[in-house]
Amino acid sequence: MELLEALRGTAAIREFTDEPVSNATVYRILDSARFAPSGGNKQGWRVVVVKDPEVRRGMRDLYLPGWRDYRALGEAGLRAWSPLADREAEAAALAREPATDHRAEFALNMDKVPVMLAVFADLNELAAVDRDHDRYTFAGGASVYPFVWNLMLAAREEGLGGVMTTIHIREEEGVRELLKAPDGVALASVVFLGHPVRRPTKLRRASVPEFATFDTFDGSPVTPPDVTDQ
Template sequence: MELSDALRTTGAIRDFTGEPVPDETLYRILDTARFAPSGGNRQGWRAIVVRDPRVRAALRDLYLVGWYDYLALGRAGLVAWAPITDREAETRALAEARPVAREGFAEQLHEVPALLVVLADQRALAAMDRDFDRYTFAGGASVYPFVWSVLLAAREFGLGGVITTMLIRSEPQVKALLGVPDEFAVAAVVALGHPVRQPSRLRRAAVEDFTTVDRFDGEQFAG
């Protein structure tokens, strides 16, 4: 597959067949993804392959706590936990959060063929915005390229997957469940498997919609 095709068709896959992902395949995916860039080449990530059915079920239950809150915020017309948002409306929406009668990805998280928890070593992150008054995100640049590379590398084997950060909402419980040291943070969970439907080209905003020249309010950049 051409690189441009891979980049244009690697979407979020949450619906998998029952076909397993062999350990050898998962190892090769991680072996490729490890070449992702990171600040100072410190590679401040750790990955945990979750196999134990009891641990998977516990992660699912923790996931659902955040998922139902996420749905409640969406019903209220809010972007879930956006750094800049209407906090009062958020509080009201969360007070109305409730389980939803459905059987989707969240409820079946424990059954996905391959499940990875990706951690960030906070000692290795060059977080340039660490001391700002606003929300800090720069440190993630040393971890999330690796996570994205996992999804790209999986395409070589006909696999698809999704990156989710929902379990960060239950980080203390997740860390206790997985025996994670204090200096590490939960960065993401990656689910992988054989897609029920192969991804096709994705729909995204045009370059002109998000790129300007010289200033934020400058003219649109066009090729």
């Protein structure tokens, strides 16, 4: 697959066929994803390929409470768990029962998705340069999430689709116990892969001038260049 096609067409997929995915395919995906960049090339990720049906059901059950909270917050017009959120508004939203939509099918049946990959970060290996800031920190993720995205791109090359999820982090201790994760690691994402029921062809994204400016936040938008600028 051409690189630009993969970059522009790799969508989040939550509906999968029953077609299995071989261990050989999973290995190839991991083998390609491992070339992701990381701080100091420490490659501080660990992956648990969850295959046991009972453990998979346990992962599903740990996901559902967070999923319901996510839906309730969204239905109230809130960005779920935003670092700058109004906590009182969040509490009021969580007191209401969320409606359901088609994506609930994924939450209720995630244990049946062909591939479930729990990605952990080794906290000893993260270059978390914002560790001591008095705001929400995220820089350490730069050493893990490129690997997670590489999983998605490598899966696309194999004809698969998938989604990277983070809601399990709300129940991290339960996941750690279920997967027997040692101290010193933190859950970064759970990735689900399989053969898509359908693959979106037109992804909706903001245009470049909507998010990029020259020199300052209020600078002029980055727009398509004139012919003379090329």
